[in-house]
Amino acid sequence: MSFFELALGNILSPVVLFFMLGVGAALARSDLSVPEAVAKTLALFLMMSIGLKGGVEVAKQGMSAMLVWTIVAGAALSFLLPIIAYALLRATTGLDAVNAAAVSAHYGSISAVTLAAGIDVLSRVGLVAEGYMVAVAAVMETPAIICALLLARRAAPKAAGASTAELVREASLNGSVIALVGSFFIGWIVGPDGLKPVAPLFIDLFRGVLCIFLLDMGLVAGRGLARAGKHLDMRLLAFGIAMPLISGAIAAFIAAAIGLSVGGTMIFITLAASASYIAAPAAMRIALPEAEPAIYLTLSLGVTFPFNLTLGLPLYLMAAQYLRG
Amino acid sequence: MSFFELALGNILSPVVLFFMLGVGAALARSDLSVPEAVAKTLALFLMMSIGLKGGVEVAKQGMSAMLVWTIVAGAALSFLLPIIAYALLRATTGLDAVNAAAVSAHYGSISAVTLAAGIDVLSRVGLVAEGYMVAVAAVMETPAIICALLLARRAAPKAAGASTAELVREASLNGSVIALVGSFFIGWIVGPDGLKPVAPLFIDLFRGVLCIFLLDMGLVAGRGLARAGKHLDMRLLAFGIAMPLISGAIAAFIAAAIGLSVGGTMIFITLAASASYIAAPAAMRIALPEAEPAIYLTLSLGVTFPFNLTLGLPLYLMAAQYLRG
Amino acid sequence: MSFFELALGNILSPVVLFFMLGVGAALARSDLSVPEAVAKTLALFLMMSIGLKGGVEVAKQGMSAMLVWTIVAGAALSFLLPIIAYALLRATTGLDAVNAAAVSAHYGSISAVTLAAGIDVLSRVGLVAEGYMVAVAAVMETPAIICALLLARRAAPKAAGASTAELVREASLNGSVIALVGSFFIGWIVGPDGLKPVAPLFIDLFRGVLCIFLLDMGLVAGRGLARAGKHLDMRLLAFGIAMPLISGAIAAFIAAAIGLSVGGTMIFITLAASASYIAAPAAMRIALPEAEPAIYLTLSLGVTFPFNLTLGLPLYLMAAQYLRG
Amino acid sequence: MQTFAKKRLEIVIEHPARKGLATILDAQKVTGYSVLPVIAGSGKYGPWDEAGQVTSAEGMVMFICIVDPTHIDRVIEAVYPFIQLRKAIMTVSDVQVVRGERF
Amino acid sequence: MQTFAKKRLEIVIEHPARKGLATILDAQKVTGYSVLPVIAGSGKYGPWDEAGQVTSAEGMVMFICIVDPTHIDRVIEAVYPFIQLRKAIMTVSDVQVVRGERF
Amino acid sequence: MQTFAKKRLEIVIEHPARKGLATILDAQKVTGYSVLPVIAGSGKYGPWDEAGQVTSAEGMVMFICIVDPTHIDRVIEAVYPFIQLRKAIMTVSDVQVVRGERF
Ligand SMILES: Nc1ncnc2c1ncn2[C@@H]1O[C@H](COP(=O)(O)O)[C@@H](O)[C@H]1O
Ligand SMILES: Nc1ncnc2c1ncn2[C@@H]1O[C@H](COP(=O)(O)O)[C@@H](O)[C@H]1O
Ligand SMILES: Nc1ncnc2c1ncn2[C@@H]1O[C@H](COP(=O)(O)O)[C@@H](O)[C@H]1O
Ligand code: NA
Numbered sequence A, B, C: 001m002s003f004f005e006l007a008l009g010n011i012l013s014p015v016v017l018f019f020m021l022g023v024g025a026a027l028a029r030s031d032l033s034v035p036e037a038v039a040k041t042l043a044l045f046l047m048m049s050i051g052l053k054g055g056v057e058v059a060k061q062g063m064s065a066m067l068v069w070t071i072v073a074g075a076a077l078s079f080l081l082p083i084i085a086y087a088l089l090r091a092t093t094g095l096d097a098v099n100a101a102a103v104s105a106h107y108g109s110i111s112a113v114t115l116a117a118g119i120d121v122l123s124r125v126g127l128v129a130e131g132y133m134v135a136v137a138a139v140m141e142t143p144a145i146i147c148a149l150l151l152a153r154r155a156a157p158k159a160a161g162a163s164t165a166e167l168v169r170e171a172s173l174n175g176s177v178i179a180l181v182g183s184f185f186i187g188w189i190v191g192p193d194g195l196k197p198v199a200p201l202f203i204d205l206f207r208g209v210l211c212i213f214l215l216d217m218g219l220v221a222g223r224g225l226a227r228a229g230k231h232l233d234m235r236l237l238a239f240g241i242a243m244p245l246i247s248g249a250i251a252a253f254i255a256a257a258i259g260l261s262v263g264g265t266m267i268f269i270t271l272a273a274s275a276s277y278i279a280a281p282a283a284m285r286i287a288l289p290e291a292e293p294a295i296y297l298t299l300s301l302g303v304t305f306p307f308n309l310t311l312g313l314p315l316y317l318m319a320a321q322y323l324r325g
Numbered sequence D, E, F: 001m002q003t004f005a006k007k008r009l010e011i012v013i014e015h016p017a018r019k020g021l022a023t024i025l026d027a028q029k030v031t032g033y034s035v036l037p038v039i040a041g042s043g044k045y046g047p048w049d050e051a052g053q054v055t056s057a058e059g060m061v062m063f064i065c066i067v068d069p070t071h072i073d074r075v076i077e078a079v080y081p082f083i084q085l086r087k088a089i090m091t092v093s094d095v096q097v098v099r100g101e102r103f
């Protein structure tokens, strides 16, 4: 399949179309919305579903030594990416040190919904990733936040609003990480047979729920975009598209070096390329209160997320197929 | 099947029984309730489900020229019905001009949940409507609101709290219209194959979700009825039952003239006979703040909705079968 | 199967594992949470699901005279247990009369989620209970609350914040009782054929929803346990485990005397052994405002519920099999 | 614009006592009140949070009631015995309104 | 710590009028406002409760707006005609703030 | 009925800073506080609305804390440096309470 066919197939999937509906509704200033309590629950559901599936996969395939390498590589990558992002931001955009550090935390950390969409893209071409990629995702959430805080401290010693220890605690006990990792272990323990009675909820409804959640993400991204003019200039916009490509390229080579499957490679690239929009913003409000949320949220949710969802994911799949197919 | 059998079968369906449970619980002053955030989401779900199914139906059947006629007829009917309702209210009840105009907006506009219940009744006898009836429903939401505002302006030039342009914008960007129309187009684009992976959520759960939503509607209708004595007299109650029959009769003849199928005719009658309880009340609070919500909401939710749900729908089905069968 | 195998199979089921995940997350002070509106809806869903299944079961099996006996026995037991609990609390713990009465209400009344988990345990070994056990559960909710209020009035005549009549009304119109009983009758009316179209929601998703709900219960129980030190001493802890065993033993003999099936016996024991955490706390805040919620909630949710869920349920199943198998 | 002095009664009270308090206020013929949700708090028994509850039995709500100064004493005296038994705090403050005859 | 006297405007208004009120406040160039949910209440037409509604069209919200005393009259005069037509109550009270220049 | 003069501290602050503010108030040994949700607002950066968010990281909450007048300065001084860095507004007003010894 050519990239064009892949991208078109992706864009015309219900999941992406509902995202676009959300963006359109927001730009037209419709009052369409998904209540916050429900959006939070759908996010929790997606984490539980991904976690369970990953755990059951590991129960079926057995544990592999590669798990350790992938986790180490993921953690290192998550710590490394903010440095690249920070340098790029400082060199090419006018962003001050504190805001640049805050943005860089988002790009090193991961977006679980981008992961969910990536799994959906994989399943549409009949592929799966290594089950333990779920654990890798969880591990990649925090190091970037620490790294960004260190960067900010070096540049603006007074900016920090919280200690590193506090922050590590906060970030690694983040509800969505716990739900993901917990469900992963539960899936691993109960295995395929234990999954069966809960499969009608956690497996069969996954894609439908993803549609509703992405409708909501579209609404939020659209509302962010409507205000983007105020906070983003062309250089920041360019960063929001260039950075996932850079992260993805680095991840692709690491995945190849480790020897991940096509599915695993695609997911590893996706994780690196995705920008956090839950864990990182919350951590930044605590750790770097002076950084402006409108900048990092608009960039992550309004630029990088839509790019990944529409064009990024098929691209990462092609890259994975090319490298590992 | 006789009307009696149809009506009994309808009343003994889980959907209607849960509605009655809600009414009973409310009248007994139980604290049973469905949280507002969840009720909103269930409504959104029903819109998405109806929209998707309609769109997929159109993808299967192809577009027909009749669509244009049905949409034009629907819009005209929605604009016409408030005039009839207003005249009837002024002639037979003591309602003042502003309140009569506000009530008439509700009867011209449509209730999406009545539509959902109508689709459910159809499916129980193995029928479907033309897929584009979803688009017709969306188009019928707004004209009635405009017409009612014009009526109020003529009678009480100072009553208006908003301009017509503002109101058209507001009403046609209403979240539930956007969800319905958006899902319709998504269903059309993805077709039957694209629907399959999201069908466990959007198709299989439709009826169960309708039960929970109608339980909530029953609670609200019951609470409204408990206060109805204060706001409604016999003449208003009679209006709440006569008006859907009048609207339905007019719609029946239009549907026959256009040449809709049995299912399509039944749905067209249902749309005309249904009274709005989301879009119209919100628009009236903005456009005619002096009108008393207790009147129009009690009438629409406490009288017309229960009538349609229990006796109206089987009647409309029989009429459709008689006219077009 | 030995008790050890049964208990292990139970503890390693997804339902219990998610509960433990919740407890762990709470003890680690994660911010993981299920929004209150959603938790309430999941509870409502579980009631509807249990009620419907019970009603359909009765529609299939037909009504039996034993129903009357079981209901009478259930009501009597619910009224009796608080007296035992109160005496035990006063004799073995330092609790004052008002708090002892408040706690005893919880142990006489029932926990619908423990019932749901009990049904889940039964279904895992391929058993079902008599359908009317649902009605028995509903009947057992209130008498304990009345009895506890009478106990408190005798001991501290000024403690009562509400009249008995008020309280009976309040407790028997409690939303979850209405949902349970209403759905039971709906299930009975519509029978197996009427259930089919709503089964994808109310039957197939039951266990998955139970997982999410128990995750939330685990979070709450864990947060309660974290504060337990302040409010509970060893004697109260011992009560929280001894009391369900006493209640369960009494219930077991009654069930045998009535002649319930293995499944029915197991459920009757479970109902008696379970401690209320919704109806009773709300009633106690109204009727005995001086009683300290931290005591009765921590005991019921933090001690007895986890005990029943992990060890109690398999034990009750074994007892039922031994007595009635 | 001319304004009139009124009293603003603010009561934070546990959720299950909501109906009872409303009944008392109604009996005092106040012209109305508004109820706001409270999602967390801290008091004698330490902090609590809506997220840590399966039931709203433990939660709290806030009543706000604008009362004419001539009635405030009567209202407070009616409310006081009810809230005294319960987890509740009550404050009174001075406010100005434009439509004086409304309260 | 030095404090500055400001006015606190509190408006309880029906949900559908939310956008309209915000537009008026913005036009008065207030430095900001906060909106809180109202879940129940009582007034001329008796009690209402969020739980008894399928739509938020009937619900209410509370605006809180800290305004400099020199602007309060202007703001009230701008808001008054809008809320007069609607279910709404408005009160003004005195408050102290630390960052005086902020409002 | 006899009443006692107290101070009412009202702080609107961003959601992620909730825990931090609670810690500071606890350290000041206030007798308690209540937290209310804020669903929308407007400030320096224009309007925001709960509906436009996937995460509560951007949302706000309102703290209300009744404090004895003898402690208010100390509490404000402890809170001020924390909220100064953040999106927050703080006001103090006079209230009367019945149970004076409670605060
Ligand atoms: N000083 C205070 N200021 C504001 N709210 C308070 C205060 N003290 C107590 N509360 C509220 O009242 C509830 C019960 O307090 P207590 O009776 O001390 O346990 C707390 O959880 C808070 O929500
Ligand atoms: N005296 C009052 N104090 C506080 N809130 C009030 C008062 N009167 C009315 N309200 C609120 O304003 C709404 C509309 O009141 P009304 O215009 O009297 O129907 C009520 O539902 C309450 O939420
Ligand atoms: N004058 C004001 N009155 C009430 N709330 C305000 C005011 N100014 C700001 N706020 C609240 O504080 C938040 C942050 O304001 P700002 O720091 O100006 O962006 C706003 O979103 C409002 O919720
Ligand atoms: Na990343």
Ligand code: NA
Pocket: B081, B106, B107, B108, B109, B110, B111, B247, B271, B272, B273, B274, B275, B276
């Ligand atoms: Na209509």
Ligand code: NA
Pocket: C081, C106, C107, C108, C109, C110, C111, C247, C271, C272, C273, C274, C275, C276
């Ligand atoms: Na019990």
